[in-house]
Amino acid sequence: MSRRQTTYNRALEIVEDICIGCSHCIKVCPTEALRVSGGKAGIHADWCIDCGECYRVCPTRAIRVMDDDFKQIFEFKHRVLLVPSVFFAQFKDSIQRNTICQIIGELGFTEVCAVEQSVDTLLNEINDYLETAQKPVISSFCPAVIRLIQVRFPSLVDNIMKLLPPIEITAQYYKKRFEKEGIAESEYGIFYLTPCIAKIAAVKSPVGGYTSPITGVINMDFFFNKVYLAYKQRLPITKSIIINGELSSKGVLFPTTGQESAHVKGRTLAIDGMKNVIDFLEMLENEEIDNVDFLEIRACDESCAGGILSHRNRFLTAESMKNFAKTVPDTHNLIEDYKRSCSAVVHMDKIEPRSMVKYDRDIEVAIKKMESARRLKKILPGIDCGACGAPSCEALAEDIVRDQAQINSCIFLRTIFEKRGEISLEDTIKIMESIWGEERFDKNEKE
Numbered sequence: 552m553s554r555r556q557t558t559y560n561r562a563l564e565i566v567e568d569i570c571i572g573c574s575h576c577i578k579v580c581p582t583e584a585l586r587v588s589g590g591k592a593g594i595h596a597d598w599c600i601d602c603g604e605c606y607r608v609c610p611t612r613a614i615r616v617m618d619d620d621f622k623q624i625f626e627f628k629h630r631v632l633l634v635p636s637v638f639f640a641q642f643k644d645s646i647q648r649n650t651i652c653q654i655i656g657e658l659g660f661t662e663v664c665a666v667e668q669s670v671d672t673l674l675n676e677i678n679d680y681l682e683t684a685q686k687p688v689i690s691s692f693c694p695a696v697i698r699l700i701q702v703r704f705p706s707l708v709d710n711i712m713k714l715l716p717p718i719e720i721t722a723q724y725y726k727k728r729f730e731k732e733g734i735a736e737s738e739y740g741i742f743y744l745t746p747c748i749a750k751i752a753a754v755k756s757p758v759g760g761y762t763s764p765i766t767g768v769i770n771m772d773f774f775f776n777k778v779y780l781a782y783k784q785r786l787p788i789t790k791s792i793i794i795n796g797e798l799s800s801k802g803v804l805f806p807t808t809g810q811e812s813a814h815v816k817g818r819t820l821a822i823d824g825m826k827n828v829i830d831f832l833e834m835l836e837n838e839e840i841d842n843v844d845f846l847e848i849r850a851c852d853e854s855c856a857g858g859i860l861s862h863r864n865r866f867l868t869a870e871s872m873k874n875f876a877k878t879v880p881d882t883h884n885l886i887e888d889y890k891r892s893c894s895a896v897v898h899m900d901k902i903e904p905r906s907m908v909k910y911d912r913d914i915e916v917a918i919k920k921m922e923s924a925r926r927l928k929k930i931l932p933g934i935d936c937g938a939c940g941a942p943s944c945e946a947l948a949e950d951i952v953r954d955q956a957q958i959n960s961c962i963f964l965r966t967i968f969e970k971r972g973e974i975s976l977e978d979t980i981k982i983m984e985s986i987w988g989e990e991r992f993d994k995n996e997k998e
Contacts, residue, residue, distance in 0.1 A: 616751070640871035701902065
């Protein structure tokens with residue numbers, strides 16, 4: 552399969568005209584889905600989990616978020632924006648939420664609501680779910696973690712909680728409300744403001760046999776700039792907007808680390824940050840973790856407060872959310888309404904593994920290739936320098952047995968072959984140019 556083909560909706564793409572092939576991205580990808588070839592980075596799309604780690608480290612902004620066009624909202628008469636608590640925390644505490652909501656209305660939305668309105672309902676469902684579920688139960692909140700498990704830890708998919716995350720439950724609530732009011736589906740659009748790249752892909756390709764009622768997903772970084780610019784320019788408020796601000800303190804803090812597990816019965820753990828997540832999942836897969844009932848696992852440091860599309864420092868964002876949580880009650884007026892409307896739609900089907908075919912779909916062929924890759928890995932230097940365009944020596948060995956690279960791609964082995972006279976200097980240069988691009992070497996010659 553080509554590295555640019557996919558059977559899943561993706562939220563990231565590489566703009567080749569901007570990419571300089573620096574290799575920063577290949578080093579941070581948790582599924583080793585990136586390679587450098589021809590002087591440009593490329594994504595093996597079926598291995599990509601849209602976590603955004605590559606987006607975070609790219610020095611030239613060559614990795615683009617594939618969000619929806621903002622102009623799309625004007626195709627609908629009723630335009631609802633589902634706003635996460637983390638968005639309001641992007642602003643200084645001195646800027647009132649009501650002011651922010653009025654600006655959102657001026658920018659085109661007719662209604663705004665808090666995504667976490669459904670959290671109280673979800674927490675009750677989680678505690679009921681844990682009574683009969685296989686332990687440990689892994690939270691379904693973070694889509695990057697769900698996709699990581701599907702791709703890299705498929706043996707753990709049965710542990711993923713089969714309950715929808717708050718964004719989908721809240722979206723279902725507003726969809727049902729529009730239906731009750733007799734408003735046609737063509738007349739309303741439900742849009743989600745995301746601090747997370749993975750949630751874009753999760754809405755477009757939801758897991759568990761679910762179809763999302765969310766019409767479009769808006770990049771929070773992009774939208775923050777629009778709102779903040781309007782605030783600084785004192786944009787006149789000429790339009791009205793419906794503000795559904797019902798929210799509990801549990802809801803406000805739910806997107807932060809430890810605040811989902813804090814309300815779940817039994818022994819719970821909260822893990823955040825991609826490296827910590829991978830280390831923990833490896834321990835879990837190796838059965839080194841026992842007697843745990845519930846795992847809150849989030850890909851970003853400080854969870855959504857440290858989201859890829861978050862504008863503000865994650866610690867200041869988390870602090871702002873904690874400060875606001877102190878000002879709201881422990882409950883809100885829509886909890887019973889949510890329970891009546893959404894209790895039948897919070898469950899989803901079993902989540903299936905995503906096939907990360909490293910070698911071959913034929914098991915016998917795959918085993919032979921795996922053994923070949925192991926032998927190759929012993930020959931390679933093992934320093935994971937990335938000069939071959941792959942993130943590690945192990946990844947290069949796997950590429951070689953898949954016929955996607957040559958052993959000569961390794962600069963250390965190539966030097967040995969050159970010393971032996973088995974490869975010419977001219978061939979060595981051609982190999983380097985095929986990986987890193989001819990322009991890079993032409994530039995060096997001129998300098």
